[in-house]
Amino acid sequence: MKYWLIGFSCLISFLSVAQQRVTSETYIDANYFGGQIALHNNDILHLITGRPEGFIFSWNKKTFGNQAWQQRYNYPDYGLSFVYQDLKNDVLGDNFGLLAHYNFYFLKRRVMLRIAQGLAYNTNSYDKIENPKNVAFGSDILSSTYVMLNYKKERLLDRFGFQAGLTLIHYSNANVRAPNTSINTIALNVGLTYSLGDEVLEYIDTNTDKKFTESIKYNLAFRSGINQSDVIGSGQFPFYIFSAYADKRLGHTSAIQLGADVFFSNFLKELIYYQSVSFPEENVSGDEDHKRVGVFVGHELFINKLSLITQLGYYVYYPFDFEGRTYFRLGLKHYFGKTFFGAITLKSHGAKAEAVEFGIGVRL
Numbered sequence: 001m002k003y004w005l006i007g008f009s010c011l012i013s014f015l016s017v018a019q020q021r022v023t024s025e026t027y028i029d030a031n032y033f034g035g036q037i038a039l040h041n042n043d044i045l046h047l048i049t050g051r052p053e054g055f056i057f058s059w060n061k062k063t064f065g066n067q068a069w070q071q072r073y074n075y076p077d078y079g080l081s082f083v084y085q086d087l088k089n090d091v092l093g094d095n096f097g098l099l100a101h102y103n104f105y106f107l108k109r110r111v112m113l114r115i116a117q118g119l120a121y122n123t124n125s126y127d128k129i130e131n132p133k134n135v136a137f138g139s140d141i142l143s144s145t146y147v148m149l150n151y152k153k154e155r156l157l158d159r160f161g162f163q164a165g166l167t168l169i170h171y172s173n174a175n176v177r178a179p180n181t182s183i184n185t186i187a188l189n190v191g192l193t194y195s196l197g198d199e200v201l202e203y204i205d206t207n208t209d210k211k212f213t214e215s216i217k218y219n220l221a222f223r224s225g226i227n228q229s230d231v232i233g234s235g236q237f238p239f240y241i242f243s244a245y246a247d248k249r250l251g252h253t254s255a256i257q258l259g260a261d262v263f264f265s266n267f268l269k270e271l272i273y274y275q276s277v278s279f280p281e282e283n284v285s286g287d288e289d290h291k292r293v294g295v296f297v298g299h300e301l302f303i304n305k306l307s308l309i310t311q312l313g314y315y316v317y318y319p320f321d322f323e324g325r326t327y328f329r330l331g332l333k334h335y336f337g338k339t340f341f342g343a344i345t346l347k348s349h350g351a352k353a354e355a356v357e358f359g360i361g362v363r364l
Helices: 002-020 042-047 068-072 267-278
Strands: 026-037 053-061 077-086 094-106 111-122 141-157 160-172 183-195 217-227 237-249 254-265 291-303 306-317 326-336 340-349 352-363
Touching: 026 160, 053 094, 053 183, 077 111, 077 141, 094 141, 111 160, 141 183, 217 254, 217 340, 237 267, 237 291, 237 352, 254 306, 291 326, 326 352
Parallel strands: none
Antiparallel strands: 026 053, 026 183, 053 077, 077 094, 094 111, 111 141, 141 160, 160 183, 217 237, 217 352, 237 254, 254 291, 291 306, 306 326, 326 340, 340 352
């Protein structure tokens, strides 16, 4: 109950600030959601004991086409979200998240797709003595993503509007620390929007994009971080990834990629040793190489200085079997000028995350 009071207080504070604002470029929304934890792994069956619920408070800034990318993407919004979720299980605890998001619009701006990414805090993570049953969250700090698909109508009653639809919420620490089976919630949401200004600005439509061409560019990237195998207590180890790839722009918004990765995953050293001494039936000698080499194809979607990258890879050098030969990478890049970039990406094997990668690179 106290968390709902906190949420109500936040809403009142938002509205109080709104009364003092005159800009029409910003608005807030408050959403209640309730749903079900998806059973994506049988190991979390004992954690699904109720129907999670919570709220999402968001601050949003509109775009009106002052830059060409805004017109290409039908004038999206961007902003920040605060999420509270009661997971309805004492073992799991509660989650509090702060995420950045984009809102994209379709069907005469009646349908909104929000994509949000950020961090969350869990109040009752795994502890081998105090909380050994929480195999979902091995750490207090989690990566969080939510996707919201809503019907939306602004200014139905003065500054107030309405939205409702479907929300998917994901929490994981991406194997930074075991255990990490993660939690996915499928929920219905309903909410109100409140515009912070009286004037309704008009959208600028001057986009006269001509065909965009660019020669093939070559990229070098270095990624690193820490992770752990699924064996609880096996320790956290740094990893290093060197990547080289070529990309070809297909237009203003997208490019295709072809390249290779070399993985130095030190957690595999410990896992190889562990399996060699603990599971002789798996025929692991302990001398297997922990390094891997993969080739990949990818796509890059450009949104202003940010871009969304998706890559599908296959290990061509694979001396130790770990989660299969196919891997995926999904994440964000930010360009600093035309040459340098930073990136945060998630590498996984199907639905099984291996690591969050922090990277820097150069595009030549």
